Amino acid sequence: MKSFGKLYLLPVPIVEENGHRFIPDYNSGIINTLTKFICEDAKTARRFLKGFGYTTIQNAEIFLLNEHTKTGELSSLLNPLLNGENIGLMSDAGCPGIADPGAEVVKLAHQKNIEVVPLVGPSSIVLSIMAAGFNGQNFAFVGYLPIDKTQKIKRLKELEQLVFKQKQAQFFIETPYRNEQMFDTLLECLSPQTLVFIGRDITSAKQYLVAKTVVEWKKAQKPAMHKVPVVYGIYC
Numbered sequence: 001m002k003s004f005g006k007l008y009l010l011p012v013p014i015v016e017e018n019g020h021r022f023i024p025d026y027n028s029g030i031i032n033t034l035t036k037f038i039c040e041d042a043k044t045a046r047r048f049l050k051g052f053g054y055t056t057i058q059n060a061e062i063f064l065l066n067e068h069t070k071t072g073e074l075s076s077l078l079n080p081l082l083n084g085e086n087i088g089l090m091s092d093a094g095c096p097g098i099a100d101p102g103a104e105v106v107k108l109a110h111q112k113n114i115e116v117v118p119l120v121g122p123s124s125i126v127l128s129i130m131a132a133g134f135n136g137q138n139f140a141f142v143g144y145l146p147i148d149k150t151q152k153i154k155r156l157k158e159l160e161q162l163v164f165k166q167k168q169a170q171f172f173i174e175t176p177y178r179n180e181q182m183f184d185t186l187l188e189c190l191s192p193q194t195l196v197f198i199g200r201d202i203t204s205a206k207q208y209l210v211a212k213t214v215v216e217w218k219k220a221q222k223p224a225m226h227k228v229p230v231v232y233g234i235y236c
Helices: 025-031 042-051 076-082 102-111 124-132 149-166 175-189 216-221
Strands: 006-010 036-039 061-064 087-090 116-117 139-144 167-172 196-200 209-211 232-236
Touching: 006 025, 006 076, 006 102, 036 042, 042 076, 061 196, 076 087, 076 102, 087 102, 102 116, 116 139, 124 139, 124 167, 124 209, 124 232, 149 175, 149 232, 175 196, 175 216, 175 232, 209 216
Parallel strands: 006 087, 006 116, 036 061, 036 087, 139 167
Antiparallel strands: 167 232, 196 209, 196 232
């Protein structure tokens, strides 16, 4: 019977500065046994590989998986695995498969009975859930909210109702250059006692992890968050 390769899920640093201190040494050992990688951006992947002590970057085969990848092309990414070779799947930041297109490759791997091996590493979403102090037994990550302000407010109201009725903490993200508008919208449309969590620049020297009610945020100094990664959370 033909033996398949393993699909290793390789977390990468969330931030550039000293980011590799959040990655276990064990990961580097695995990474240096691989020659094939799936990633969103080849340049970023090579930079991460160099940080992992990968000495033969010129020999690394990198297959792209991003917004330009067509659905029909996904299966071909698994061909080395079907031929018995191991592959590493990387995100642009944090853990592959979480708010990341790599989830589709993992899904296909399960369908083809390929072993999936997730490695330990930082996730801004998971770290935010830990740091928010919200309900750690009932929470949801809902990705990006609508861009249109009217639709965004409608969605926020829906999420707030889930918070009130089901005690389910809600976490989401925004494109960095729209962070300030998002923050203003949160304070504008949510109930005064709703808790709002801001997780900014997680794992960096400028890390900011704070939860306050809407009322408290309106009285506080607005956090700087323009063009930086932020995870938001709401709860009651």
